Amino acid sequence: xxxxxxxxxxxxxxEEPVHLPCNHSxxxxxxxxxxxxxxxxxxxxxVIHGLTSNVNNxxxxxxxxxxxxxxxxxxxxxxxxxxxxxxxILREPNTGNQFYFGTGTxxxxxP
Amino acid sequence: xxxxxxxxxxxxxxxxxxxxxxxxxISGHTALYWYRQSLGQGPEFLIYFQGTGAADDSGLPNDRxxxxxxxxxxxxxxxxxxxxxxSAVYLCASSLIGGMNTGELFFGEGSRLTVL
Numbered sequence: 710x711x712x713x714x715x716x717x718x719x720x721x722x723x724e725e726p727v728h729l730p731c732n733h734s735x736x737x738x739x740x741x742x743x744x745x746x747x748x749x750x751x752x753x754x755x756v757i758h759g760l761t762s763n764v765n766n767x768x769x770x771x772x773x774x775x776x777x778x779x780x781x782x783x784x785x786x787x788x789x790x791x792x793x794x795x796x797x798i799l800r801e802p803n804t805g806n807q808f809y810f811g812t813g814t815x816x817x818x819x820p
Numbered sequence: 821x822x823x824x825x826x827x828x829x830x831x832x833x834x835x836x837x838x839x840x841x842x843x844x845x846i847s848g849h850t851a852l853y854w855y856r857q858s859l860g861q862g863p864e865f866l867i868y869f870q871g872t873g874a875a876d877d878s879g880l881p882n883d884r885x886x887x888x889x890x891x892x893x894x895x896x897x898x899x900x901x902x903x904x905x906x907s908a909v910y911l912c913a914s915s916l917i918g919g920m921n922t923g924e925l926f927f928g929e930g931s932r933l934t935v936l
Protein backbone atom coordinates (compact mmCIF):
# COMPACT_ATOMS: atom_id res chain seq x y z
CA UNK A 710 0.00 0.00 0.00
CA UNK A 711 1.21 3.47 -0.83
CA UNK A 712 1.71 5.32 2.44
CA UNK A 713 1.38 8.90 3.55
CA UNK A 714 3.29 10.94 6.13
CA UNK A 715 1.61 13.64 8.19
CA UNK A 716 2.67 15.67 11.24
CA UNK A 717 1.28 14.18 14.43
CA UNK A 718 -0.28 17.43 15.58
CA UNK A 719 -0.89 21.05 14.62
CA UNK A 720 -2.43 24.10 16.23
CA UNK A 721 -4.35 26.95 14.73
CA UNK A 722 -6.06 30.05 15.99
CA UNK A 723 -9.76 30.30 15.45
CA GLU A 724 -10.84 32.08 12.25
CA GLU A 725 -7.37 31.77 10.73
CA PRO A 726 -6.48 29.56 7.76
CA VAL A 727 -4.95 26.16 8.39
CA HIS A 728 -2.65 24.28 6.05
CA LEU A 729 -2.38 20.58 6.78
CA PRO A 730 0.48 18.93 4.86
CA CYS A 731 0.76 15.37 3.61
CA ASN A 732 3.72 13.67 1.95
CA HIS A 733 3.13 10.71 -0.35
CA SER A 734 6.39 10.24 -2.21
CA UNK A 735 5.51 6.70 -3.35
CA UNK A 736 2.21 7.68 -4.93
CA UNK A 737 1.44 5.96 -8.21
CA UNK A 738 0.00 7.67 -11.24
CA UNK A 739 -3.49 6.32 -10.64
CA UNK A 740 -3.77 6.88 -6.87
CA UNK A 741 -6.39 9.37 -5.76
CA UNK A 742 -5.67 11.55 -2.72
CA UNK A 743 -8.47 11.51 -0.17
CA UNK A 744 -8.87 13.43 3.07
CA UNK A 745 -11.09 12.37 5.92
CA UNK A 746 -11.43 13.80 9.39
CA UNK A 747 -12.53 12.27 12.65
CA UNK A 748 -14.10 14.30 15.42
CA UNK A 749 -13.87 12.95 18.97
CA UNK A 750 -16.03 9.87 19.57
CA UNK A 751 -17.27 9.82 15.98
CA UNK A 752 -16.51 7.87 12.84
CA UNK A 753 -14.40 9.49 10.13
CA UNK A 754 -16.12 11.80 7.67
CA UNK A 755 -15.18 12.62 4.09
CA VAL A 756 -13.61 16.00 3.47
CA ILE A 757 -12.31 16.14 -0.08
CA HIS A 758 -10.42 14.20 -2.74
CA GLY A 759 -8.46 14.84 -5.92
CA LEU A 760 -6.15 13.33 -8.51
CA THR A 761 -4.00 16.02 -10.10
CA SER A 762 -5.77 19.36 -10.08
CA ASN A 763 -6.52 21.47 -7.04
CA VAL A 764 -10.02 20.98 -5.70
CA ASN A 765 -12.43 23.15 -3.73
CA ASN A 766 -15.62 22.29 -1.92
CA UNK A 767 -17.69 23.83 0.84
CA UNK A 768 -15.53 22.30 3.56
CA UNK A 769 -11.99 22.82 2.32
CA UNK A 770 -9.53 23.11 -0.54
CA UNK A 771 -6.99 20.55 -1.66
CA UNK A 772 -3.73 21.71 -3.20
CA UNK A 773 -1.77 18.98 -4.98
CA UNK A 774 1.90 19.43 -5.86
CA UNK A 775 2.80 19.24 -9.52
CA UNK A 776 4.79 16.03 -8.99
CA UNK A 777 1.95 14.70 -6.78
CA UNK A 778 4.39 13.68 -4.06
CA UNK A 779 2.69 15.96 -1.56
CA UNK A 780 -0.59 17.70 -0.97
CA UNK A 781 -2.07 20.23 1.43
CA UNK A 782 -5.54 20.41 2.91
CA UNK A 783 -6.57 24.01 3.45
CA UNK A 784 -9.25 25.06 5.90
CA UNK A 785 -9.88 28.68 5.04
CA UNK A 786 -11.17 29.79 8.44
CA UNK A 787 -10.73 27.36 11.28
CA UNK A 788 -13.55 27.04 13.76
CA UNK A 789 -13.65 25.17 17.05
CA UNK A 790 -15.72 22.50 15.31
CA UNK A 791 -12.79 21.80 12.99
CA UNK A 792 -10.78 20.34 15.87
CA UNK A 793 -10.30 16.74 14.76
CA UNK A 794 -7.81 14.19 13.47
CA UNK A 795 -7.26 14.68 9.74
CA UNK A 796 -6.26 11.69 7.64
CA UNK A 797 -4.60 11.86 4.23
CA ILE A 798 -5.22 8.65 2.30
CA LEU A 799 -4.18 7.27 -1.06
CA ARG A 800 -6.82 5.26 -2.83
CA GLU A 801 -5.69 2.92 -5.59
CA PRO A 802 -8.33 2.31 -8.26
CA ASN A 803 -8.19 -1.46 -8.47
CA THR A 804 -7.94 -2.23 -4.76
CA GLY A 805 -9.43 1.03 -3.58
CA ASN A 806 -11.42 -0.70 -0.88
CA GLN A 807 -8.43 -0.74 1.44
CA PHE A 808 -8.18 2.82 2.66
CA TYR A 809 -4.94 3.09 4.64
CA PHE A 810 -5.59 5.75 7.28
CA GLY A 811 -2.29 6.05 9.08
CA THR A 812 -2.26 8.04 12.35
CA GLY A 813 -3.28 11.39 10.89
CA THR A 814 -2.76 14.94 12.16
CA UNK A 815 -4.53 16.02 15.32
CA UNK A 816 -5.65 19.62 14.83
CA UNK A 817 -6.22 21.83 17.87
CA UNK A 818 -8.09 25.09 17.30
CA UNK A 819 -7.36 27.78 19.85
CA PRO A 820 -10.18 30.24 20.60
CA UNK B 821 -31.81 8.67 10.83
CA UNK B 822 -30.40 8.27 7.34
CA UNK B 823 -26.83 7.49 8.37
CA UNK B 824 -24.94 4.28 9.05
CA UNK B 825 -26.20 2.69 12.24
CA UNK B 826 -24.11 0.42 14.44
CA UNK B 827 -25.21 -1.60 17.43
CA UNK B 828 -24.37 -2.00 20.19
CA UNK B 829 -22.55 1.26 20.78
CA UNK B 830 -20.73 -0.34 23.69
CA UNK B 831 -20.08 -3.99 24.45
CA UNK B 832 -18.19 -5.36 27.44
CA UNK B 833 -17.45 -9.06 27.40
CA UNK B 834 -15.18 -11.57 29.04
CA UNK B 835 -12.20 -13.22 27.45
CA UNK B 836 -13.22 -16.29 25.49
CA UNK B 837 -16.80 -15.18 24.80
CA UNK B 838 -18.47 -14.79 21.41
CA UNK B 839 -19.49 -11.34 20.19
CA UNK B 840 -21.63 -10.04 17.32
CA UNK B 841 -21.55 -6.45 16.11
CA UNK B 842 -24.20 -5.18 13.72
CA UNK B 843 -24.04 -2.59 10.97
CA UNK B 844 -27.04 -1.13 9.16
CA UNK B 845 -25.73 0.79 6.13
CA ILE B 846 -27.33 3.68 4.29
CA SER B 847 -30.19 2.40 2.15
CA GLY B 848 -29.09 1.64 -1.39
CA HIS B 849 -25.38 1.51 -0.62
CA THR B 850 -23.95 -1.61 -2.20
CA ALA B 851 -20.49 -1.42 -0.67
CA LEU B 852 -19.90 -2.03 3.03
CA TYR B 853 -16.66 -1.92 5.00
CA TRP B 854 -15.55 -2.92 8.46
CA TYR B 855 -12.61 -1.19 10.16
CA ARG B 856 -11.06 -1.53 13.59
CA GLN B 857 -9.58 1.39 15.50
CA SER B 858 -7.34 1.04 18.52
CA LEU B 859 -6.67 3.93 20.87
CA GLY B 860 -4.47 6.59 19.27
CA GLN B 861 -4.38 4.83 15.90
CA GLY B 862 -6.15 5.36 12.62
CA PRO B 863 -8.82 2.94 11.43
CA GLU B 864 -7.47 -0.39 10.17
CA PHE B 865 -9.21 -2.17 7.29
CA LEU B 866 -10.81 -5.53 8.06
CA ILE B 867 -13.20 -6.54 5.27
CA TYR B 868 -15.11 -5.16 2.32
CA PHE B 869 -18.43 -6.36 0.88
CA GLN B 870 -19.80 -5.62 -2.55
CA GLY B 871 -23.41 -6.70 -2.32
CA THR B 872 -23.67 -9.99 -0.44
CA GLY B 873 -20.16 -11.24 -1.08
CA ALA B 874 -16.94 -10.45 0.71
CA ALA B 875 -14.85 -8.93 -2.07
CA ASP B 876 -11.80 -8.50 0.14
CA ASP B 877 -11.32 -10.05 3.59
CA SER B 878 -7.56 -9.69 3.67
CA GLY B 879 -7.66 -7.41 6.72
CA LEU B 880 -9.26 -9.94 9.07
CA PRO B 881 -6.55 -10.67 11.62
CA ASN B 882 -7.27 -14.40 12.07
CA ASP B 883 -9.96 -17.03 11.74
CA ARG B 884 -11.69 -15.91 14.94
CA UNK B 885 -13.08 -13.00 12.94
CA UNK B 886 -15.87 -13.48 10.43
CA UNK B 887 -18.42 -11.19 8.79
CA UNK B 888 -21.59 -11.77 6.82
CA UNK B 889 -24.00 -9.71 4.76
CA UNK B 890 -26.61 -12.26 3.68
CA UNK B 891 -29.10 -9.95 1.98
CA UNK B 892 -26.72 -7.27 0.78
CA UNK B 893 -27.78 -4.77 3.40
CA UNK B 894 -27.20 -5.37 7.13
CA UNK B 895 -23.85 -6.86 8.06
CA UNK B 896 -22.72 -8.66 11.18
CA UNK B 897 -19.13 -8.89 12.36
CA UNK B 898 -18.61 -11.99 14.47
CA UNK B 899 -15.70 -12.53 16.84
CA UNK B 900 -15.17 -15.93 18.43
CA UNK B 901 -13.15 -16.67 21.57
CA UNK B 902 -12.51 -13.00 22.20
CA UNK B 903 -9.11 -11.90 23.50
CA UNK B 904 -8.13 -8.76 25.38
CA UNK B 905 -6.28 -7.58 22.27
CA UNK B 906 -9.59 -7.47 20.40
CA SER B 907 -10.62 -4.46 22.47
CA ALA B 908 -11.12 -1.57 20.06
CA VAL B 909 -13.74 0.51 18.31
CA TYR B 910 -15.18 -1.36 15.35
CA LEU B 911 -16.28 1.00 12.61
CA CYS B 912 -18.62 0.26 9.74
CA ALA B 913 -18.83 2.33 6.57
CA SER B 914 -20.92 2.15 3.43
CA SER B 915 -20.75 3.73 0.00
CA LEU B 916 -22.75 3.82 -3.19
CA ILE B 917 -19.93 2.26 -5.15
CA GLY B 918 -16.97 0.32 -3.91
CA GLY B 919 -13.40 -0.26 -4.94
CA MET B 920 -13.46 2.86 -7.10
CA ASN B 921 -11.92 6.27 -6.91
CA THR B 922 -14.75 8.50 -5.95
CA GLY B 923 -16.79 6.33 -3.63
CA GLU B 924 -17.14 8.50 -0.57
CA LEU B 925 -17.35 6.40 2.58
CA PHE B 926 -20.00 7.15 5.18
CA PHE B 927 -19.02 5.90 8.61
CA GLY B 928 -21.11 4.95 11.60
CA GLU B 929 -20.16 6.02 15.11
CA GLY B 930 -18.68 2.64 15.87
CA SER B 931 -19.12 -0.14 18.40
CA ARG B 932 -16.70 0.01 21.29
CA LEU B 933 -15.70 -3.50 22.34
CA THR B 934 -13.99 -4.10 25.67
CA VAL B 935 -12.73 -7.58 26.48
CA LEU B 936 -11.99 -8.10 30.15
